[in-house]
Amino acid sequence: MKQIGHIYLLVVLFFLYTPIIVMMAMGFNESQLYELPFTFSFRWYDALLGNKQLLTAGMNSIIIAVITSVLATSLGTLAATALARRTFRGKSLLQLLLLPPIAIPWLITGTAMLVFFYWSGIGRGMHALLIGHVALAIPYVVLVVGTGFKTIRADLEEAAMSLGSTPIHAFFSVTLPLLYPSILGAALFAFAVSLDQFVISYFLATPGYSTLPVQIYSAIRKGFTPEINAISTLLLLGSMTVILIFARFAKPGDTSDKR
């Protein structure tokens, strides 16, 4: 029975990874029309170096992801502190309000942002993308940091305060160091969320300012070349690395207390 289980899991992994590996391999294939037999070549990576549009979009993606990560982590950590450590009325409503960015299909959120940003004069472009990305990343940060709060004891802070520390000082000197792995994990997660975000970006990008996924989408629709495989490979490897580092920090499913 166990063997069957193992074989089945291998089949699932095969299903999940085959298309990705095929796509990556085709980026190293000489033929423009993805023709086989496979001839190894860096041709498409070379071509990528000359593709200003994709490179600029890639740079934009990274910049947006870094700013999103910093903003979402700062705001989200503050909110998580209040939600985890303070009692007030309407808390469950506020927790519910974190769900729309995650639960409502991005197509709806994205088109709503487009309409509102146009109507209010905020417009599209980098700042609009940032507003959208940070909003999408905040709920994840609150979730990850909130989980972190559950593993550290509130009475450590109280002990510090009863010994004469101010609440703010207690937060920075006691809570924050204990919380630091969760916060770092949340920051990485926010970075990945922003880096991979396509739908929202697609509606808020302008011809002059777009991100990598938006450029990849329009390239796919125009008829694709192995250059897309090359840049997609880089994007996938980038976000996989970030997520693996996140998994090391935040240990999904790890319940060991840091007491």
Add this chain to the structure above:
Amino acid sequence: MRSDAVLNEAVRGPSGPRKHRMLPSWVATTALLLPTYAWLTLAVLLPLLTMFVFSFMSATPMGKAPITFTLKHYRAFIDQPYLLNIGWTSLVIGFWTTLLCAIFGFLAAVALARATVGRMRETLLILILLPFWTNGLVRVFSWTMVLRENGFLDNVLHMVSADTGSISFLYTRYAIVLGLVHGYLPYMILTCYIALVTIDDAIIEAAASLGARWWTILFRILIPMAAPGLISGAVLTFVPVIGSFMEPRILGGKVGVTMGTVIEDQFTQAFNWPLGAALSFTLLAVVLAIFATFSGVLRRGAAA
């Protein structure tokens, strides 16, 4: 020593030990929460509200045409019957994707929970979830490499038997469902796995020692006990799938017309924002109805 005392006095005031200037606690709470919720209001709540208003406008308020308020966009399903077909297509694609994810995902979760332990289980879980957290667009694009004519699938087939034709099924609904299953399977495995690991081994051992066959264990113990995980996985698959547009666009080609692509078109090609807004809100109503129906199960799932 002396200067220390002076300093202390300067900082703490003359009244001895430091007294916190106690702000009322709601001020601090508000200060902590305000940035996040102001941001979410600006980026999500106000946009949804604006779009709701837009959905009643007679035309996109960009030209000179006078704007009146109308319900006609919500009547689109009656006035333009082809939209009903498209809506139905979306639901069918959502149904098949969810069903396939549930079957294969649940079995994978059972295999994870019952046939693996420790390090190996952790590694497998990360490997399964890793694609889910990478770019969905790129994963969809990857399937075109496999499914296209003379693509990976055809080549594998030709290795087995050289003279068969192409079995490429890119640009069909099967391709759309396949791409979507690929996208959401990891999530289904995760929710089912979380529900399954809480089941006590002793129950299954007891059933087995009393002579229960594997299918009895599966249908009488595992599925009923892991139902919350299965249901939340199904909801969280079905909802994004009926709102998807890039998967049908890329993998479906001409047959890939769904609610998602129609809404996308209203905003990027046809420039009929009010109609797009009304369709978006119809979709949102469906989504909210689904969440409301399963809110009890979903909340229990979140608490676990």
